[in-house]
Amino acid sequence: DIQLTQSPSFLSASVGDRVTITCRASQGISSYLAWYQQKPGKAPKLLIYAASTFQSGVPSRFSGSGSGTDFTLTISSLQPEDFATYYCQQLNSYPLTFGGGTKVEIK
Amino acid sequence: EVQLVESGGGLVQPGGSLRLSCAASGFTFSSYDMHWVRQATGKGLEWVSIIGTAGDTFYPGSVKGRFTISRENAKNSLYLQMNSLRAGDTAVYYCARGVCTNGGCSFDYWGQGTLVTVSS
Numbered sequence: 001d002i003q004l005t006q007s008p009s010f011l012s013a014s015v016g017d018r019v020t021i022t023c024r025a026s027q028g029i030s031s032y033l034a035w036y037q038q039k040p041g042k043a044p045k046l047l048i049y050a051a052s053t054f055q056s057g058v059p060s061r062f063s064g065s066g067s068g069t070d071f072t073l074t075i076s077s078l079q080p081e082d083f084a085t086y087y088c089q090q091l092n093s094y095p096l097t098f099g100g101g102t103k104v105e106i107k
Numbered sequence: 108e109v110q111l112v113e114s115g116g117g118l119v120q121p122g123g124s125l126r127l128s129c130a131a132s133g134f135t136f137s138s139y140d141m142h143w144v145r146q147a148t149g150k151g152l153e154w155v156s157i158i159g160t161a162g163d164t165f166y167p168g169s170v171k172g173r174f175t176i177s178r179e180n181a182k183n184s185l186y187l188q189m190n191s192l193r194a195g196d197t198a199v200y201y202c203a204r205g206v207c208t209n210g211g212c213s214f215d216y217w218g219q220g221t222l223v224t225v226s227s
Contacts (some may be wrong), residue, residue: 001168031211032211032212034213034214036152036214038152042219043201043217043218043219043220044144044152044201044214044217046214046215049208049212049215050209053211089152089154089213089214091207091212095154095165096142096154096157098151098152098153098154099151100151101151
């Protein structure tokens with residue numbers, strides 16, 4: 001199984017900060033990586049797929065990069081509505097797996 | 108508007124069974140892979156199963172042999188039959204639509220989830 005390691009697992013930041021979350025795969029997954037945002041009590045919401053392609057309607061302050069084993073999600077200027085937990089997911093091979101999550105909280 | 112609505116969750120004893128349903132609307136259900144994903148309280152996401160458009164299925168080792176995913180395209184419905192339930196299966200269960208476009212795949216729509224509690 002492909003393991004995804006997200007770091008950090010917890011991040012405290014202020015509105016306007018630039019935030020970067022990393023996701024490392026235990027083996028190469030090409031660009032078959034997606035990022036989701038989840039708020040408490042809600043279903044996950046797709047942000048980015050194919051490592052760097054925006055889902056329709058996602059603000060441009062979100063960006064993704066990487067391929068192979070190392071990936072990043074960047075929020076260029078954190079907004080109040082961005083405080084949430086973020087998950088990466090590999091869709092290269094079964095079983096599909098998620099990273100452990102990164103909780104972004106208000107400093 | 109794409110909608111996915113899960114139902115069927117509840118309290119079940121260890122060793123028991125439960126069948127979850129997911130009603131889909133707003134898209135051509137038969138044309139999409141469908142997935143189940145679960146999340147224990149305060150924990151991360153865990154993929155549970157997929158059923159492809161041709162009826163092909165895959166499961167992780169944690170549920171293989173106990174859970175069965177199925178679909179009924181005429182009713183725009185997805186199901187998850189869960190047998191031999193354990194306390195570790197306690198979670199919110201989400202159905203999600205799978206899609207592959209522009210060189211990548213993802214789960215682009217999710218239901219609101221249904222809670223399964225396995226306890227005596």
